[in-house]
Amino acid sequence: MARSCTICSLDTSVRVAVEHAYVEGQPIARIARRYAQSPDALGRHFRRHLAPEMRSTASEARSVDLGSIADRVAAIADDARTAREAAHAAGRTLDAVRAGDAELRALAMISDRLGIDDGETLSTLRDFDAVFEAIASTSWEHPEIGHALAASLAEQGRDDLAGPLAEHADRAEAAARPLTATAERAPLAAITA
Numbered sequence: 001m002a003r004s005c006t007i008c009s010l011d012t013s014v015r016v017a018v019e020h021a022y023v024e025g026q027p028i029a030r031i032a033r034r035y036a037q038s039p040d041a042l043g044r045h046f047r048r049h050l051a052p053e054m055r056s057t058a059s060e061a062r063s064v065d066l067g068s069i070a071d072r073v074a075a076i077a078d079d080a081r082t083a084r085e086a087a088h089a090a091g092r093t094l095d096a097v098r099a100g101d102a103e104l105r106a107l108a109m110i111s112d113r114l115g116i117d118d119g120e121t122l123s124t125l126r127d128f129d130a131v132f133e134a135i136a137s138t139s140w141e142h143p144e145i146g147h148a149l150a151a152s153l154a155e156q157g158r159d160d161l162a163g164p165l166a167e168h169a170d171r172a173e174a175a176a177r178p179l180t181a182t183a184e185r186a187p188l189a190a191i192t193a
């Protein structure tokens with residue numbers, strides 16, 4: 001634990017309560033208000049100092065849609081910047097200030113509440129989405145690949161991922177057989193949930 005981390009330095013009972021709130025999926029901003037801690041410090045602590053078993057529980061509760069939420073907030077920030085620049089160019093100073101305020105709030109949400117502090121993290125999340133989509137669609141077209149990937153994940157001790165992926169491949173095989181051709185393609189969420 002880093003000595004400079006203000007969250008690690010809290011009384012153990014408070015730190016545990018803060019971490020439980022996070023693992024339950026409460027927004028960092030709400031945890032920050034309730035325990036009078038800085039959102040930045042909380043985000044840093046949750047990213048770097050959370051015990052591994054809490055981290056995996058937290059990621060189940062929190063991260064499934066993080067990429068898409070972050071993308072939407074980033075789009076709002078981009079729209080606000082475009083509006084701010086247009087208003088500025090047209091000499092509409094008040095509108096430019098208002099758009100700038102919206103832009104700042106969106107950027108603050110990305111960094112403070114979503115724990116994303118740079119564009120690289122956001123693009124990594126998008127990359128994960130792309131990889132999940134590729135795994136889901138490839139496993140659907142080639143269930144044997146899905147089963148091979150599931151076996152590899154199981155070898156790594158990731159039965160939580162291997163199980164749903166194997167089921168996805170099973171459904172793909174069932175759908176490929178003429179008599180059960182009505183089976184529906186499983187949504188991506190089935191393997192990422």
Ligand SMILES: [Zn+2]
Nearest residue numbers: 005008045049
């Ligand atoms: Zn810490």
